Amino acid sequence: MIELINVSFKYTDKLVIKDVSVKWGSGLHLIKGPNGSGKTTICKIISGLLPPDRGYVYIDGVDVYSGESSKILKDVVYVHDKPVILNRSVYDNLILGARLLKRNVNRLKNLVEFFGLYDILDINASELSAGYKQLISLSRAFIVRPRYLILDEPFTNLDTKFRDKVIEYIVKEYRENTVIVATHTTYLDRYADTIRKIHKGKLV
């Protein structure tokens, strides 16, 4: 369970997250809002990447910004809205997450089949199109199957041909875990357990 208590954040001149409190249990949850409304900020705060000015973030009861955070952050993965790719083969990029977390790569084979990536495994990933790169960024997280997956605008840079497959994957594989998706699209609406709109505070 993810719990935000009185979280506030302010960039020097811009965006403001004001006093947000929310709880998310397992399942698929959407955060909706127009561009620039703070979706990325909220996502990063949840993921342990951006300490809020005020307030607390608890995941499974552990304060994500305390000394204990490493216990739980191993199971929390954030995927950027822009692809993040290393100048290496697609294969190396895909297994990077699993390598760092020291987990096995069993799911790699299934994923490669599912998305049809077999032909490009040896290619240098930085030479691919943005659409492919975003898929790789996402798949890197999928292979690891974290208990908490935070996706920031996964569809924006994604090739349309992958869109349905990604939706299918999220819905199928993440039954027992928690997935938070920040998006302004409606593709996941019918599968979501909760939808919250962001506008300084949150509403359903």
Added chain:
Amino acid sequence: MNRYAGLGIYKLIVLAVTVVILLGIFYYIGYGRREVRIATTTSLYNTGLLDFIVDSFRERYPEIDVKILPLGSGAALETGSRGDADLVLVHAPKLEKSYIDMGILTAHRIIAYNYFILVGPKDDPANVSNQESIIDAFKVIYTAGSMGKAYFISRGDRSGTHIKELSIWSKIGIKPSGEWYIESGSGMAQTLIIANEKGGYTLSDIGTYIALKENGRIDNLVILYSGDDELINIYSIYLVNPEKVAGVNYGDAYILYKFIIDNIRYFIEEYNSKYSVKLFYPADNEDILMDKWWMLAG
């Protein structure tokens, strides 16, 4: 199936370790070698006389390394006092005396001498060439300079030449300063070149002057005054006192010291034969020279 083909950070570390090991090996090999360091002045070094002497020494004693450190007189003496030189060869009696008094320098011998010369622009605005002593020459330069009619270029670097120049000013009782008095803070050659450019006067050693003149670099300058006893330039050699200064290689330094003193006449003759002018005179009458040295040292 790792297709990555770059160097990786480990290769950087391996490269660095290799470098360190190589350096360590070279250092270790060179560590025990006998080494004498002789600190001297740039003007003396630039004449090439010292390289000539040391090359000869190396043939005779190949197991002793000699490092010649060309610095200014002031810096050379200071280097000796820090134990970073074993022998000191300079020509600034006043400075030398203070180091002798401190007990840092011993075994004072005079090995050669020559004369400083006063050079200046061909048109001689201060009328130096008609003067009868160097004191008068400096006086008229001062007068002309204060009226804006002449420049004087000083080494300004505590070199032998500089010390000599200052001693003359102090004999007149003048502390030179002002727009006419330019301190170059650099070597003799550069100072002469500046004097050439600005049409100024300067005190110079004869070796550097001849070298530049023969290369056509200072066409505007001529020797306006020379031969005064006051302008004598005495080259002294010292051993750094191991009882006062730690770390000096007294034993090997003494070997070089003796080698120089025993053979200096020969070296100077050989050296002078290459030039049209006698650049150095051997210290034939060392007693007389010592007296002169004491006068200069004050």
Added chain:
Amino acid sequence: MPYEIWDIAIRSIFISGSASILATTWSIPLGIYLGITNNNLSRIVISIINILIGIPTVLIGLILYLILSRTGPLGFLNLLYTPYAMIIGQSILVTPLVISFVYEVVAGKSIDLIEMLRTFNASRGEMIKILYEEYEDRMWGSAVIGFERALGELGIALMLGGNIRGVTRVFTTTIALEVQKGMYELAIELGVILLILDLLLVSIIRILGWRR
């Protein structure tokens, strides 16, 4: 040319090359580390380092001279007036330059990359390794910059090496000597040779880098 040009050239490359290799070995990880952490402390450190880039070389030379002098604390090592002292001095000179350069590469361009590595629980050491490999070209670029800086400096070479013929004489000290002797044309010739050498070496390094 009355000089042992090859002797001077090889020595200059050897001394400055060793110095920059050593300096980059500790400066690159440090620069990456500062770029990764990028908190208030790192930013203060980088500001200080940027100021240190501008230290006059004679000052570094003088301080080291006092330390390595026979009457100084490390005098027993007998390093003064040897190439080793020059290598030490030049590696110190080059260090802030490389750290700053590497920091800019990491802190400026790699924020998303760093966040991605963090979300996958990479340790600091793993991040340094991955960032190094990702920007390897620039890292070697910083080494080259350091090398060129070391090759062209005078103050350290003069104070710690003494410009001793056959032992510590390098390009810059030779040029300075000729200038001091008033032999300006010779000095310029040597300077041009130094620049050509520089160009050759840098080209070789770039070509080697492209063979990946």
